[in-house]
Amino acid sequence: MLLIPCPYCGPRNELEFKHGGEAHIARNPGQADDQAWAEFLYVRSNPKGVVAERWRHTAGCGRFFNCLRHTVSDQILATYKVGEARPDVEPVPVPSAEPPRSSQQ
């Protein structure tokens, strides 16, 4: 279970949050042909590495925020408010063997 630092409320248990999918996917009405629409709706980067994702603190402040997490170690690298630029964080080297279970910062 993740310990997620909400930028408004501080570190809280994962059960208080809803995952909101990949972050920074902007709808572009000017390019709404079928291919662009399919990519907006369905195609995801699904990286094996650092992902930018949205969470919503449903059982707390109720607000959406963004989070950088490493998808192999599940380590949370940063959280930041909607509208703020993605922070520049160093990816943490991950051992190639089975990763540690801990997901705390």
Add this chain to the structure above:
Amino acid sequence: MRFSLLNLIRQSFSHNQGWPEQWRSPEPKPRYDAIIVGGGGHGLATAYYMAAEHGMRNIAVVEKGWIGGGNTGRNTTIIRSNYLWEESEGLYNHALTLWQDLSHTLNYNVMYSPRGCMMLAHNIHDVQVFKRHVHANRLAGIDNEWLTPQQAQDVCPILNISKDIRYPIVGAALQRRGGTARHDAVAWGYARAASALGVDILQNCEVTAIRRDQAGAVSGIETTRGAIATERLGVVAAGNTSHVMSMADVRLPLESYPLQALVSEPVKPVMPCVVMSNTIHAYMSQSDKGELVIGAGTDAYTSYSQTGGLHIATHTLDAICELFPNVRRLRMLRNWGGIVDVTPDRSPIIGLTPVPGLFVNCGWGTGGFKATPGSGNVFAHTVARGVPHAINAPFTLDRFRTGRLIDEAAAAAVAH
């Protein structure tokens, strides 16, 4: 050497020391006619059918770890074909038909056991959905029948059908041809049969890059065991598909999630069939060793960690304890996670990609094991001939652009 009664007797005279290795472990050749990325059940089955049915002998399977060590060795081995849409019925029933004769085909006991797969209904919505499935399956010639709670308990005596539990059982759908198989044996059986036909199985061989020529077509791969040339590349990498395909700059409608399973300590036979409850998210069957094999859900977030949150498994055990009260005091021996690649419509993608020479078989999500023979069979056709088999023709990558989805997610309203 074939497995037969005669050979069993012969080998017993030499204390069973004379059995040869079951598949070769060759060094990579500089070039293959086709390479399959991913040595799980689906990848090995693909290679086997390419050799057996399409005459391709100069092919290889590359696997970053050991064969069958990913989701093939981590799933709950449930086999069924009671899907809603015609496209899915065709695909999964093709697999079920192949399962029935697979041990003979491969000369390897995959322990396919059609012990029945029961899906529990707990509310009106479940009843309507499952009855719709039963009727749709019946029209397609696929066995699936509706049971009352008492009939369900007659099939599975340890089921708790009392009305005072939190989610009482109000009925069940039973597919009698459904059941289980031995997951490792499926990988080993396909590997052995493929190797005997000349397929090179290259373990500890991780793909690090996909090479393309000036026209953009696949020209080879780079691996941890050196570069290998090929013009046909089939990617069957389950949860790692997005990662492998990104090496060819192909983006897919996939997200990878950890899915968990766990087994109890072994006990005497108590469970005659597979029982699944999508609504309260628990499935259970009993292995031939006696362990109760329990499947849990996916985590909420994408991850490649091959572990999952303990609260996910706990949630499933809550449901198991209520459905099967007499297993409450069993201890759990092991739990683990596998990484499943989930598509938006919960149906797989099997076919061509925008890159010439690059084929993909992915998106099996939380339920790929049951399809192993059928998936390999139609994907072998796709890679060998360059065009999809009629059965996997609807499962294109392009369906997400055209909107012609095969929406088993909406059909079941849960992950499955």
